[in-house]
Amino acid sequence: MSVISQLSSQGIAPRVFSHCLKGDSNGGGLLVLGEIVEPNIIYSPLVPSQPHYNLNLLSISVSGQVLPIDSAIFATSNNRGTIIDSGTTLAYIAEEAYNPFINAITAAIPQSVRTVLSRGNQCYLVTTSLDMFPQVSLNFAGASLVLGPQDYLIKQNYIGDGSVWCIGFQKIPGQDVTILGDLVLKDKIFAHHYHIILFPPPRLYCIMNSHESYNMLKNRTEFMKTTHIFKILIG
Template sequence: MGAAPFPAGILIAAVVFHATVVLSSFPATFHLERGITANYKLKLSKLKERDRVRHGRMLQSSGVGVVDFPVQGTFDPFLVGLYYTRLQLGTPPRDFYVQIDTGSDVLWVSCGSCNGCPVNSGLHIPLNFFDPGSSPTASLISCSDQRCSLGLQSSDSVCSAQNNLCGYNFQYGDGSGTSGYYVSDLLHFDTVLGGSVMNNSSAPIVFGCSALQTGDLTKSDRAVDGIFGFGQQDMSVVSQLASQGISPRAFSHCLKGDDSGGGILVLGEIVEPNIVYTPLVPSQPHYNLNMQSISVNGQTLAIDPSVFGTSSSQGTIIDSGTTLAYLAEAAYDPFISAITSIVSPSVRPYLSKGNHCYLISSRVVLRCGALAFRKFRVKG
C-alpha cells in the first residue's frame, strides 16, 4: 500500500516454499521445496489473492471475520499529514475517502447541501456527497430510535423537537467542527474468514451525515469526505460490526513512517508473534497509555514522572487523527534542550511561528515539522 502499482496484467514469477520440520534428531532440520516451480508464472492478481489469504490467517483470532480496509496518506505534514481510507456506503455503493481517527468515535461523511464542505481536494482524490434520498437502503434516525442513544454516551447526540431527527455536533481539538444528523445505510467491505476472502459483504451501520463544517475541515488542500472514528463507544463502526457478529471488537492499525506512506487497517487482532504490547489505562474515554519517560541519545531526561500521569485534565493518548505529537511544557522544554545540545555546532536553532527549527546551512533549512512535537500547557 502506497507503493507504485505494477502495470495491469503483468506476469511475475512467484516463489512459495513449503517447509517440513524433522524432529527425529537434534538439531531439527528443515527441508524446503518450492510450492511453485521456478519457471511457472502467476498473474499479479493471483499472487495478491494468495497474500490476502495468508494475511487473513495471520490476523484471524476468532470465529468471526476480519474486515480489511486500504490505507493511504503519510505522516509528513508537508505532504499529506494524515492517513485515510476508502469506504463504500449506500445502494448502489459509492466511494468515500475518510480520515482514520482513533481520537473520535463516529463515522461521518459530507452530505448534500452541506455548508462549508470542500468540493475538491489537494490530495487528488474525488470528493463525494452522500444523499440519503438516492439510496433505497438508507433511513433517517429519529430521536426515539434506541440507536440515537448510542451517541449520548459521549454527549454527541442532539435532538431537534422540530424535525425529530437524531443529530450530532462534534468539536475537534484544532478548533474545527461539524454538525449534522445520523442515518443508517449499508457499509460494503471485504472480509477474510477461515483463510478465504469473501468479497461484496455488507452490513447496516449508523453514521453521521454532515450538513455543516467549520475550521480546517473547510480547507481544500487536504480535504477528505469525512472522518472514520475508531473510538471505544458503541456508535463506532468497530462496535457496531462486532454487535452484529461480523468482526471482533478490536482493530489493528499499522502506519508506515516512510515517504511511501500507507499502512494496514483491519477490524480484528494481529496474532503474528514478536509483537511488543503496552497496556492501556482502563476506564478512559480515549486510548491512554502509561508513558514513563523520554530519552534522547540514550539518556533519560530529568522530567517529573507526574507529568505523564493520567487524570481528568492530562494523560498520554494515541490519536491517529493528530498530525503532530504534543508534549506538556514540563516535558517539552527539557526535550528541546536535549535535542539542541546534541546537534552539530554548525547547526543554528531558531524559532519560526513558535516552532523550533534548525538552520543546517546557509541554503538548506531542516523543516520545522521534522521534530513533529508541539508544546501545550496543562490546565490545573
C-alpha cells in the first residue's frame, strides 16, 4: 500500500498528490500531498489494476502530423504499455516507434543541420537556437501532452561554435514499453489521482524557485482541493 493510500485511509490527506520537478542542473522541485485544481488542467484516465501509473497513449504527433505507428504498440499488456515514472531520468519509447519518431524529428529540421551519432543516439550539431526543432505531442485518451525541444533533447557537448543536442528518448531492445521520465515531466505540474493523471496546459510550468512555488501554492487556496495539505520541498 502506498503512502498516499495510507494517508487517505486515515483521513489525513486526499488520495491524490501533485509534483513539479525543476528542470535545471540543480534539481529539486515541489511535492504536494493534495490536488492543484487550476481550471484549465486536462486529464487522462489511468489504466486500472496496474502496478505502475499506466496511461493510454494513442499516438505521437510531430509538427502536428500523427506518426504512422500502430497504436497497439502502446497498449498496456504483460510486456507493453506507457508509464509515468519520475524515478526514471530520461524517457524510453517502444522499440517499434523509435525509428518513426527519430525520422520525423530529423525530417522537420533544416537540412543544413548536421546530424551525428553519439553512443548510438541520434544527435544534432546546433549553431543557433532550438527553435528550429518541432513540437511533439503525446496524444493520450482525453488529453495531449505537448513537448518542446527542451523536453526531448539533451545537450551533450560542444563542437566548435556549435552544441551537440541528442534525442533523450531511448529504446529498450526487444521491448515495446514507453516510459515518460523526468526529461518529459520537468517544469510541468502533474497531479496524480487514484484514477487519472492531470496534464497542465502548455504554458503552465513550475516556478523555478521551489520556495516561491511553495509560497504561491500556500497563498492561493482557490487552487487547492483539500482540507489538509502536506508540502515537501525537494532539494
